[in-house]
Amino acid sequence: MDFLVIQALTGLASASSLFLVASGLSLIFGVTRIVNFAHGSLFMLGAYIAWTLTDALGWADHAGPLGFWGGVLASALMVAALGALIEIVILRRIYHAPPLFPLLATFGLALMIEDLVRLIWGPEDLLGPRAPGLDGAVTILGQKLPSYDLALIALGPLVLGGLWLLLHRTHWGVLVRAATQDRAMVGALGVNQARLFTGVFALGTFLAALGGAVQIPREAVHHALDMQIIVEAFVIVVIGGLGNVAGAFLAAVLVAELNAFGILLFPRIGLVLLFLVMAVVLVLRPHGLLGRPESEPRAAVAPTVDPWRPTGPTGWAVGLALAGGLALLPLVADAYVLSVATEILIFALFAASLHLMMGVGGMVSFGHAAFFGLGAYGAALATLGWGAPMAVGLVTGPLLALAGAAVAGWLCVRLSGVYLAMLTLAFAQIVWSVVFQWQDVTGGDNGLLGMWPDRWASDPAVFFWLTLGLCGGAIALTRHIAFSPMGYALRACRDSVRRAEAIGLDRARAQWVGFVLAGGLAGLAGALFAYLKGSVFPDVLGIPVSVDALVMVLLGGLGSLTGPLVGAVAYKTLAIVVSSWTDHWPLILGALIVGLVIAAPDGLTGLAHRLAAAGRHGRRAGRS
Amino acid sequence: MSLEIRALSAWHGRARILHDLTVSVAAGEAVALLGRNGAGKTTTLSAIMGLIPHVRGTALFNGVPILGLPPHRVARLGLGYVPEDRRVFSDLTVDENLAVGRQPPRPGVPAWTPERLLTLFPNLAALRRRRGGQMSGGEQQMLTIARTLMGNPSLVLLDEPSEGLAPRIVDQMIQALRAMKADGVGLLLSEQNLIVARHLCDRALVIEKGHLVHHGPLADLDSNPAIRDATLAP
Incomplete structure (x- = not known):
């Protein structure tokens, strides 16, 4: 019994970090409609930078609690600045692209960040410092619980309360909630959407990085954290309801406790349990625990402007x-x-x-x-x-x-x-x-x-x-x-x-x-x-294989039947060629994907069509 | 001259919706934009607001070219927009909805406060903490007009404000719009019928299939039943 209480408390401590990441993801999705695949990478970056400041630079040793928490906060702020930069330089250019293209861009970013992290910090696991002043343990019902876990348990509700105040008691928060429902209308009322989006993206990345930074005394920092956390964060956001911060908190607690007790009850199917719970929640409540149906159903895929034509004789001839x-x-x-x-x-x-x-x-x-x-x-x-x-x-x-x-x-x-x-x-x-x-x-x-x-x-x-x-x-x-x-x-x-x-x-x-x-x-x-x-x-x-398929389809262009073939050939050839030159093909591939999404939001086939149209136009202009 | 539009054309995808429209609204004037369902009224107003990516032509608002500007820049110049489907923020309270529309006061234009607006729309006064999603259609229509006024516009584009409202509510709305006009706020009002326009407007523009087919004093429509019947819903 006592052991179960401690297990539940440990679960709550993990829930805080998960909640921070998931609430950021949820806010970003709510306002910008971007599924931010790089969110786990920003979490990981927060952990690495916090490790550098508190451990490698010795802030935690020299300045005690102030140094440790100062390092955690500084790391989150630095990553938030990076988040703002990402929004301004990359994402702002593609908000009008079909909804899945920003996802592709953030996937490219995730590839780049993972590779950069490996370049900068090396492939080894890094052990974080203990938090000064919280490195002991408290005894609860005869069992020991690290004091740091207690601090984390308090952090979750604190951040939830802070976010609630921010969203309900400030003008900026009202604008964010309005934009979550109807961002175009918010723009027509005179609100600068671009600036609002940058702010929300920076806040979301701040929360992700903070979630990563506070984990360093509890878990080793390594470069596979990004994919591990992004899947859990997705699950939490979906269980809680997209765009709903309180839902994210509930779901984070649920998921963390499932992790804590799932290991005890079903050591072999812990992960299965997590996803089963998500499947059950989604079947019973298709919009998550606290989510509401979208006021207007949005098509996940933009309708094609050019209607598809059945393969004619020429098409068959070319194919054959x-x-x-x-x-x-x-x-x-x-x-x-x-x-x-x-x-x-x-x-x-x-x-x-x-x-x-x-x-x-x-x-x-x-x-x-x-x-x-x-x-x-x-x-x-x-x-x-x-x-x-x-x-x-x-x-x-x-x-x-x-x-x-x-x-x-x-x-x-x-x-x-x-x-x-x-x-x-x-x-x-x-x-x-x-x-x-x-x-x-x-x-x-x-x-x-x-x-x-x-x-x-x-x-x-x-x-x-x-x-x-x-x-x-x-x-x-x-x-x-x-x-x-x-x-x-x-x-x-x-x-x-x-x-x-x-x-x-x-x-x-x-x-x-x-x-x-x-x-x-x-x-x-x-x-x-x-x-x-x-x-x-x-x-x-x-997941990497699923993502490969997604990248191939989006790269080729969703609006064309030939797209997936072009995308598959281009992506696979690129991956094979680039990885034969260098070990850092994720970095190069990621940069190429980001560049391509900005240059050709309609995919390679769309780019080809536009180039062909421009060519025809140019010839016509030349003749006249 | 407050709003002056020349040769406005707009496309949805490849379909051309508007063909070289010319529209003008003088300062403080109320103009009706009339036409049947699908004639292009909503497209005209959203094109002016910068909500349609593919447009051509020129539009000057108080001398500033606005075509191609993002919607928030157009709104900040003092051009208000009340959309056809109201688009009240359903999770936000009445007060919060009004707060979203808030802009700094503009020289030469009456500055609106929630208190002043609630005297104009007395129905809303008792509902200030009610969520937008829990209001009736009429209340939402009042709220969406009030929300736009919070931006202190000198001209408001109203897209079929009477659509789907009970006659009693329409009367209340007409009173409010008259008070706005008396305060010097210009109106460009799109409607399928003449019920609201008769009480407010001096001039009318009639569009059909994206073409301007008639413009002149509202009274002309009554003396020209051929145009009226051909272009308006009965």
């Missing part, structure tokens, strides 16, 4: 010529180039399947790796478990992905927008932790090794042709679906749910079918990937 040209590749390329080309083809299908869900279906997924990974494991289990030939594995993989997508989709189509995206992320994390922890079947972290293609396909050229045929066919199928009655229904639901339902479309069913099909196609890509690599690890289900 391209496939024919690719089929000649094994005549000139060596085994390495062929394996790279095969991988690009697989990722083109993976991106096309996500585009079917996002671009055609309007359902944004942050967890598409779930289906890719299920496909890989479905194939691996058939090959290694049953000794089945590859042809069977190429069926069982997609089937397992289809089954997973059927379950996930059934839950997901009840939601929309960012909430739906978060639920897909939760599903992917659940599948990941099941695979990670079910060692008897999946091999856990050791993965499943030695699943090579059957002998007839073991030659790289033959496997390339097989992949070309399957992926090419599947990509053609996604195009076909977009112009089938089901595709029209999906696009109608994407552009206006109300109008689609008013003309008698069964929205939930159409979206569910689209979701399942997209999952199955991702599964096919995953199965091929497993045979290409000869092994499967839980990484294939991880």
Whole structure:
């Protein structure tokens, strides 16, 4: 019993730091509608800078409590200044871009910050100083609790109270709450939105960095903190209700206590528990515990200005010529180039399947790796478990992905927008932790090794042709679906749910079918990937793979059917080329992504269209 | 001259909504912008406010070019905007809604305070702590006009303020708008019918499918039933 009380108190102490991060994320989303993927990176930066000030520069040793807390505060302020700079230099330019582009930009920033942190502070874990004056422990019910934890427990409600006063008792706070509801109207009333956004972004990053800085006496600082914290912060914000600070506090306590007790009760499925709770909350309350439905449903995907046209004879000719040209590749390329080309083809299908869900279906997924990974494991289990030939594995993989997508989709189509995206992320994390922890079947972290293609396909050229045929066919199928009655229904639901339902479309069913099909196609890509690599690890289900897919689709351009293919080829080629030059490819890739988002908010295909239009215009002007 | 617009065109995506409109409102004048549903009234007003990205033409407000300025700059020049769907901040109280609209006083224009506004809109006086989302449509309409007045505008663009309101509420609103006009605030009022315009406006502009089809004294519309019936809802 006494032990449980201490466990609950420790949970509350962790909740404070989580609340700081999540409230910042929630405020930023509420006003600017930006899902800030770099928020975890700013948390991490806060921790590193606080470590440098208090430990490496010795403020905590020389100046005692004043030095420690001064260092924590100074770190948060420095990161807040960086946040303001990021908003002014990068994000301000892309507020009018489709809603997901800022997300892509913040993802690029996250890549850059992670790499910079590694450059500056090195890859080792750093142990923070103890907080002077709070380095002892208090005895509660015969159990010891660090005094610092007590201070943190007090910090959470203090910050909540401070934020409440700021938002309800100051003019600035009233403007922030007004902008959370209708930022365009706030502008039409004479409020400078740009300045308001900069302020909110700086405040949000201040809270994130403070959350990171206060953690240094409790946890080692390392460069994987960013992804660890961003997932938890997303979960908290979604459970609490987007844009709702009090909801974020409730959810932070819930999540921290789940972490604290989940480890005791179900040591092996702690993470699963977290995401299960989130799934349950979202199904029962689709807008989170304290969130309210948006007054106006906002389409997650901007409607395309140019209507898509079915592939005409020229299109088919170009497609077939391209496939024919690719089929000649094994005549000139060596085994390495062929394996790279095969991988690009697989990722083109993976991106096309996500585009079917996002671009055609309007359902944004942050967890598409779930289906890719299920496909890989479905194939691996058939090959290694049953000794089945590859042809069977190429069926069982997609089937397992289809089954997973059927379950996930059934839950997901009840939601929309960012909430739906978060639920897909939760599903992917659940599948990941099941695979990670079910060692008897999946091999856990050791993965499943030695699943090579059957002998007839073991030659790289033959496997390339097989992949070309399957992926090419599947990509053609996604195009076909977009112009089938089901595709029209999906696009109608994407552009206006109300109008689609008013003309008698069964929205939930159409979206569910689209979701399942997209999952199955991702599964096919995953199965091929497993045979290409000869092994499967839980990484294939991880967040980085989901993000890769998202980046490929957005990079290519969401508003075009060719976009995901262009995006996949560009992104994969870039990643392979840049990482062969330098170890710092995340930094370069991140900078390229940020630059591209600013230069071409409609993706590579949009950029190409605009350049072509400008070219035509120029020629016409030249003639006249 | 307060507002002078020449050859205003506007596009939504590729669709051209407005075709070379010319609109002028003198200082303190009330002008009606009339037309059927879909004629382009809302687009005209939002284009003036800078809420539509793709526009062409010139617009001078007290001699300052405003086309292409961000909405907050236009508003700070003293051009108020009351949108068609009211867009009251539903989570904010009446007082907080008014606070969002607050701008510094402007020389030559009467300065509004919440207290003065509440004498103009007595209904709101008892509701100052009520949230915007818990008010009736009529109360919201009063609030959205009051909120715009907090910016001390010299000219207010009103987009179909009588839409969906009970006749009794419309009468109250007309009283308030008359008082505003008497204070020297200019009005550009878009409506589908003549009910409100008759009480306030001296001149009328009639648009159809984005083209200006008639302009002149309001009385002309009664003597020219062909235009009136062709362009206005009955």
